[in-house]
Amino acid sequence: DINLKSRDLLTLAHLEKDEILGLLDKAIIRKEKTLKKQFDQPLKGKILGMIFDKSSTRTRVSFEVGMIQLGGSALYLNGKDLQLGRGESLSDTAQVLSQYLDAIMIRTFSHKSVEELAYHADIPVINGLTDLDHPCQALADLMTIYEKKGKLEGLKLAYIGDGNNVAHSLMIACTKVGIDISLACPSGYFPDSQITSLCENFAEKSGAKLVLTTSPTEAVAQADAIYTDVWTSMGQEEENEKRKKDFQNFQVNAELLTSAKEDYLFLHCLPAHRGEEVAAEVIDGKHSVVFEQAGNRLHAQKALLVEILKD
Ligand code: CP
Ligand code: NVA
Numbered sequence: 001d002i003n004l005k006s007r008d009l010l011t012l013a014h015l016e017k018d019e020i021l022g023l024l025d026k027a028i029i030r031k032e033k034t035l036k037k038q039f040d041q042p043l044k045g046k047i048l049g050m051i052f053d054k055s056s057t058r059t060r061v062s063f064e065v066g067m068i069q070l071g072g073s074a075l076y077l078n079g080k081d082l083q084l085g086r087g088e089s090l091s092d093t094a095q096v097l098s099q100y101l102d103a104i105m106i107r108t109f110s111h112k113s114v115e116e117l118a119y120h121a122d123i124p125v126i127n128g129l130t131d132l133d134h135p136c137q138a139l140a141d142l143m144t145i146y147e148k149k150g151k152l153e154g155l156k157l158a159y160i161g162d163g164n165n166v167a168h169s170l171m172i173a174c175t176k177v178g179i180d181i182s183l184a185c186p187s188g189y190f191p192d193s194q195i196t197s198l199c200e201n202f203a204e205k206s207g208a209k210l211v212l213t214t215s216p217t218e219a220v221a222q223a224d225a226i227y228t229d230v231w232t233s234m235g236q237e238e239e240n241e242k243r244k245k246d247f248q249n250f251q252v253n254a255e256l257l258t259s260a261k262e263d264y265l266f267l268h269c270l271p272a273h274r275g276e277e278v279a280a281e282v283i284d285g286k287h288s289v290v291f292e293q294a295g296n297r298l299h300a301q302k303a304l305l306v307e308i309l310k311d
Helices: 017-035 058-069 090-100 111-120 135-149 165-177 193-206 216-220 237-246 290-309
Strands: 047-052 073-078 103-107 125-127 156-160 180-184 210-213 225-228 265-268
Touching: 017 135, 017 165, 017 290, 047 058, 047 090, 058 073, 058 103, 058 290, 090 111, 103 111, 103 290, 111 125, 125 135, 135 165, 135 225, 135 265, 135 290, 156 165, 156 216, 165 180, 165 193, 165 210, 180 216, 193 210, 210 216, 265 290
Parallel strands: 047 073, 047 103, 103 125, 156 180, 156 225, 180 210, 225 265
Antiparallel strands: none
C-alpha cells in the first residue's frame, strides 16, 4: 500500500512509480463510489486552503467539491486579497496558515514560491499549477488513459505544442510509469532542459521512450493518445500574437491525426481554443475524452487528498 500521509505534492517527480499507480487505483475506486453517490467522510473536519494567483475553473471547483464530498471543507483565498499580495512573506504566510488549516493548495506563477511555501509550512502543500508543473492534471490524464486503454505501459502519447507546465507534468508522468512520449514543439518552445534530463533518467528506469522533435507528424505517428494545450498560458498574454504565428503549424486537426493509431484518444487539459491549438472537428469528435478527463480531476484529487490527509 502507498503512504503519502502528510507529504507535499509539488511535482509527480517526487513520487515513485508504484505510488502513482497506487493513487490511480484509489482514484478509480473513489470514482465508482462518487458515481454511486456513496459518500463516506474520511476527511471529516479537515480544511483545505486554496490560494489562487491565477484564474481557474476545474482546479478550484474540483478541489472544493472534493473536500466537501469527503466530509471536509475548503476556503478559496485570492492571492491578491491576502497580505501576501501586499508583500507579506511566503514564510510568515506559511507559518500562520499552518495554525488554521490542514493543507494548502496553491496555484501561482513561480514554482520556487510553492517550494518556499512548502518548506515553511507545517502542513502539506499541493501544487495546483505553477509555470513549471501541473501534477494534479497529470494524475487525471493518466487515470483517463488507463480507464480507456486498460493499461499504461507500452502505450505511446504524442504532445503537440508548447513545452509548458502541462507538457512538463505529462513528460514526468509518462516517463515514470512507462508510457512512450514524443513531444513536438516549435523551436524556442521546447520543454525546460532540467526537466528533460530528469525525465531521461525516469525513462531509463521505466523503459519508456522520450522523444523531442519539431515535427508534429513524426510525434503523432502510431500514437495511442494525442495531447495538446493552449499556445499562450496564463501570464504570457502579451506574447499572444507572436505565439499564434510561431505555433501555426502545430494545430491538432484531422489531417495531422491520419497517422495516429485508429483508436487514438484526444486529450486536452482545458480551457481550449478551437481553431488555434485544436480544430473543433477533433476536440468535439468521437476520439475526444476531454470532458471525462476534466471529470477525473475530481476523482484523482479526492484520492490524493485522502492519502495525504487521512488520520
Ligand atoms: N485544467 C485546469 O487546470 O483547468 P483550470 O485552469 O480551469 O483549473
Ligand atoms: N498551460 C496552461 C494550462 C491551464 C490549465 C496555463 O498555464 O495557462
